[in-house]
Amino acid sequence: xxxxxxxxxxxxxxxxxxxxxxxxxxxxxxxxxxxxxxxxxxxxxxxxxxxxxxxxxxxxxxxxxxxxxxxxxxxxxxxxxxxxxxxxxxxxxxxxxxxxxxxxxxxxxxxxxxxxxxxxxxxxxxxxxxxxxxxxxxxxxxxxxxxxxxxxxxxxxxxxxxxxxxxxxxxxxxxxxxxxxxxxxxxxxxxxxxxxxxxxxxxxxxxxxxxxxxxxxxxxxxxxxxxxxxxxxxxxxxxxxxxxxxxxxxxxxxxxxxxxxxxxxxxxxxxxxxxxxxxxxxxxxxxxxxxxxxxxxxxxxxxxxxxxxxxxxxxxxxxxxxxxxxxxxxxxxxxxxxxxxxxxxxxxxxxxxxxxxxxxxxxxxxxxxxxxxxxxxxxxxxxxxxxxxxxxxxxxxxxxxxxxxxxxxxxxxxxxxxxxxxxxxxxxx
Amino acid sequence: xxxxxxxxxxxxxxxxxxxxxxxxxxxxxxxxxxxxxxxxxxxxxxxxxxxxxxxxxxxxxxxxxxxxxxxxxxxxxxxxxxxxxxxxxxxxxxxxxxxxxxxxxxxxxxxxxxxxxxxxxxxxxxxxxxxxxxxxxxxxxxxxxxxxxxxxxxxxxxxxxxxxxxxxxxxxxxxxxxxxxxxxxxxxxxxxxxxxxxxxxxxxxxxxxxxxxxxxxxxxxxxxxxxxxxxxxxxxxxxxxxxxxxxxxxxxxxxxxxxxxxxxxxxxxxxxxxxxxxxxxxxxxxxxxxxxxxxxxxxxxxxxxxxxxxxxxxxxxxxxxxxxxxxxxxxxxx
Numbered sequence: 196x197x198x199x200x201x202x203x204x205x206x207x208x209x210x211x212x213x214x215x216x217x218x219x220x221x222x223x224x225x226x227x228x229x230x231x232x233x234x235x236x237x238x239x240x241x242x243x244x245x246x247x248x249x250x251x252x253x254x255x256x257x258x259x260x261x262x263x264x265x266x267x268x269x270x271x272x273x274x275x276x277x278x279x280x281x282x283x284x285x286x287x288x289x290x291x292x293x294x295x296x297x298x299x300x301x302x303x304x305x306x307x308x309x310x311x312x313x314x315x316x317x318x319x320x321x322x323x324x325x326x327x328x329x330x331x332x333x334x335x336x337x338x339x340x341x342x343x344x345x346x347x348x349x350x351x352x353x354x355x356x357x358x359x360x361x362x363x364x365x366x367x368x369x370x371x372x373x374x375x376x377x378x379x380x381x382x383x384x385x386x387x388x389x390x391x392x393x394x395x396x397x398x399x400x401x402x403x404x405x406x407x408x409x410x411x412x413x414x415x416x417x418x419x420x421x422x423x424x425x426x427x428x429x430x431x432x433x434x435x436x437x438x439x440x441x442x443x444x445x446x447x448x449x450x451x452x453x454x455x456x457x458x459x460x461x462x463x464x465x466x467x468x469x470x471x472x473x474x475x476x477x478x479x480x481x482x483x484x485x486x487x488x489x490x491x492x493x494x495x496x497x498x499x500x501x502x503x504x505x506x507x508x509x510x511x512x513x514x515x516x517x518x519x520x521x522x523x524x525x526x527x528x529x530x531x532x533x534x535x536x537x538x539x540x541x542x543x544x545x546x547x548x549x550x551x552x553x554x555x556x557x558x559x560x561x562x563x564x565x566x567x568x569x570x571x572x573x574x575x576x577x578x579x580x581x582x583x584x585x586x587x588x589x590x591x592x593x594x595x596x597x598x599x600x601x602x603x604x605x606x607x608x609x610x611x612x613x614x615x616x617x618x619x620x621x622x623x624x
Numbered sequence: 625x626x627x628x629x630x631x632x633x634x635x636x637x638x639x640x641x642x643x644x645x646x647x648x649x650x651x652x653x654x655x656x657x658x659x660x661x662x663x664x665x666x667x668x669x670x671x672x673x674x675x676x677x678x679x680x681x682x683x684x685x686x687x688x689x690x691x692x693x694x695x696x697x698x699x700x701x702x703x704x705x706x707x708x709x710x711x712x713x714x715x716x717x718x719x720x721x722x723x724x725x726x727x728x729x730x731x732x733x734x735x736x737x738x739x740x741x742x743x744x745x746x747x748x749x750x751x752x753x754x755x756x757x758x759x760x761x762x763x764x765x766x767x768x769x770x771x772x773x774x775x776x777x778x779x780x781x782x783x784x785x786x787x788x789x790x791x792x793x794x795x796x797x798x799x800x801x802x803x804x805x806x807x808x809x810x811x812x813x814x815x816x817x818x819x820x821x822x823x824x825x826x827x828x829x830x831x832x833x834x835x836x837x838x839x840x841x842x843x844x845x846x847x848x849x850x851x852x853x854x855x856x857x858x859x860x861x862x863x864x865x866x867x868x869x870x871x872x873x874x875x876x877x878x879x880x881x882x883x884x885x886x887x888x889x890x891x892x893x894x895x896x897x898x899x900x901x902x903x904x905x906x907x908x909x910x911x912x913x914x915x916x917x918x919x920x921x922x923x924x925x926x927x928x929x930x931x932x933x934x935x936x937x938x939x940x941x942x943x944x945x946x947x948x949x950x951x952x953x954x955x956x957x958x
Contacts, residue, residue: 331690362727372726379693380726384717390683391718394690394698401646401672401696408690420710424683431678593724594763596731596786599831599875 213452217524225532230476233257233267238485241492245471245499252462252472255506258481261534263542269485275549281322281480282540282550283558285314288338289537290562291347294570295354299368299515303578304354306368310335312478312510312528315536316411316441318342319483324409324491329399331379331392331410334369335441343376347566351573358584359576363593368579385416389425389438396429396436396494407494409437409487414461414504415446415454422464426502430468433499437490438470440502441477443509448522462504470500477505478533480540508533587613625821626813627798630772631661631737634779635699637825639669642697645783647674649684649701649737658703659739659798681711685736689719692732692788699783705740705792706752719788720763735782735789740768741849741896742933743796743806743942751933753897758790759873759906765789765830766873770797770851771818774871777828785830794848802849803856804944831875835884839866842890842955845881845907847871850894850943857945863952865892873903881907882914889920890955894948899927921958924951 217223236256239248258270273281292309299307310317317338324330330339340350352359354368362372372380379395382388392410399406412422417440429436440461444451454461465472471493476482483505490501510528512519544550577584591598591606598606625633638645647662647669653676656663666674677684681702688698702708708715719732742751758766767782767789769775775793782789796802800812813819836851841863844854847870858865866884870876885891891911893904904925911923926943934941 329694362725365727366725370725372729374726374729380722380730382718382725384713387686387714387718390686390714391690391693393683394687394692395694396690397687398691398694398696402694420680420682421686421714424678424680424686427678427680428683428687593728595765595875596723600878601876 213450213457215450215452215523217527219520219522219524221524223524223526223530225530228532229255230532231255231257233260233265236267236269238268238489241489241496242498245465245469248471249466252466252474253460254474256473256475256482256486257479258485259476259479259539259543261539263539263546265481265543269482271481271485271488273481273484275544275547277322278481278540278544279550281318281484282537282544283562284318284321284338284342285480285537285540286559287341287562287566288314288318290559290566291337291341291350294566295351296515298354298570302580303574304356304368305579306515307354308334308369308514309511310338312531312535313441313443313505313507314338315480315483315540316439316477316505316507319480320409320439320487323484323487325406327377328406328491329377329379329392329395329408331388331395331408332381333388333411333413333441334381336411337369337371340371340373340376340378343378345373345376347569348572351569352576355573355577356579356584357573357577359573360584363585363589386412386419386421388412389421390428392436393425393428393434396434397432400432400435400497405495407435407437407491409439411439411441413446414440414442414444414451414456415449417461417464418454426464426468426470429500430470433497435494435497436500437487437494438500438502440464440504441507442504443507445509445513445519445523447513447517460504462502465502470502471498472502472504474504474506476533477507478536478539480536481543506533625772625819626800627769627772627775627793628659628661630776630821631779631793632663632665633821633823634776634783635662635665636668638780638783639665639673641825644695645673645697645699646691647699647701648677648688650677650679650703652676652701657701659795661737662701681707681709682714685711685714685719685734688734688736689714689722689732692734693722693730697733697735697783699735699737702736702738704750705738705754706749708738708754712757715758715764715788715790716761720761723787724763731786732788733786735779735785735791737779737791737793739795739798740792741794741796742938743802743849745935745938746933747935748932751938753895753928755790755792755873756897756902759903763788764874766792767830767871768792768794768848768873769871770794770848770869771816772813772821773818774828774834776821777826778830778871780825781827781830784827789830792848796849797852801852804853804948806939828871830872831877832871833877833880834869834871835866835880836869837865837867839864840888841865842892842952843868843881843884843888844892844894845870846894847873848896850896853944854894854948857948858952860945861949861952863956865952878910878914881911885911885915886918889918891915891919892924892926892948892951892955894926894943896928896943898930899925900930902927921955924955926951
């Protein structure tokens, strides 16, 4: 018996549980997504105080209109060559994803994650950052590695956990670590990279370096404590860091409402910390480029951190272990009002007379062949599950810089187990 | 020197030697720490090398990991070990595994200092001994000194170490050794040999236990405050015990432990942390595995109880001389 009976004049409380607008079978109408014109967002000077442009955390910075024309104050006026490079890198990311997704379906590896529909987020940023700026990525920023020229075969070796994998088969596929390409080791625990990026940026500032850090997380994991710790630290010490929140609408099957999207934008998180906040069209590679360039300039001139919300859409499942048809309308990816980032930049270049359909098709074919050739090469080093690709002894190496006695003892035990079972090189016990 | 001064001296020595060593944490800067362990360091080395942080332990450790990945050697302070739990994910999933998961591309050469343990009427949020949580994690080192001399030498070794290290400081003995009798006047370190601390650089390698008293009847395995309590207990009882101060739990100096137990044939393990799944269980298992045929009595564990640390009943909870004495008498009977 509750106390309610004694307070019968009060209405009962009700718990609000967010619900996405469309579920499987529903028709999709994204009419409520506001897509402002490209000239709606002003571009503040990078030395302006963050509290002078709070409006930008609630609007949508855009450069490319849906008809392919570029405009507005944020137009970076890139050369056709620079734009063609970005287009090519986005197409390469898509081709790579396509091939590796299929490899997983063929049983060649355990897991894969595509960035279909959100390629502009990583490609635009990589184009705007210096190559030696340090990236603390989440798991859908493989475009940074591709932009920076990382060898496709090396990336595939990691995905296959084969004998060419320099991470020695220790990490889940796509959890790359590429120090030479300014790409931090990816963690499966969400948003742990946020305070780490701040720490790296603070160290760079403390040492009088010129390099800055950038980090990425999904909108869902802005709910993690690490996100907020990182924002506090970055604000307090004016760390030269760029926080990217990739709002692709879905965190596995939980829509963005479960991270607080019904109440405000994710860029608005910046306001409470006194950090510069921009909400941008994440399917517009030029807007991503322009916003990143602007944020990088702020960081490099000791104006502190910037939080960029990339408003985009995850057109594919969360991973190969996910089936989005079970929780969202099949119509969503095509109805997404901000379109496809590759199509948008392609149409822009075509409109400028700097590109055409035939060249685009030829590029796609070339990239597909390139990825295919790399895959062949990588598979020479083995695929996951076909025997052990790393010497079993390596399991014990690198837990510490020097192997302590208890690990040496366990390593010896494993050697003995294998010897007594007659298993020498590959093969499992 | 007392232990706080020794710890301060270790950081001072290392900051002078290596410009990449930085100190960070709540209140560690201008004020010099609530226990004064970082006193004077900011004035000497500047605000970019010694600074206060926001109150977010996961932020402190996460930022330290990033600084370590850049190439610095951060020495973050967690003001009380009881507050380390918000940082657990950064320690367990990130710092501990970074070297392994990146195959050596990135490392986290951080030394997390944190006062731990009870006996100061700190209640359940200023008294815990969480070392067992960290010794369970692959990739972390866990170090606990018992004297000012050891504290300085071990802390210097930890700061020089390229792996993440948890350095727990037994705050009950910051100012002087403690014999387990809370109602006696406190002693200070000046009369104790471990209080003689050189001003300059020296190191004690991690993973080297110290036989602080040689004996023949029974081996007592202890660390931190409990080394002193055990020492006092055997002197009161007149038992010829060998006391091994572990100093570092990971890596563990099992050779010294094994040699001692094989010599004495008996083993009592003493720690302040709760019993179930505590580090004593690990020690007990290892001693049993290695010394079973040499044992003349079952191994005894003397620990805190499996309750939260009670404020007013602190001295009933604390594994003091009576509890240790009972265990010693029990193993000596066989």
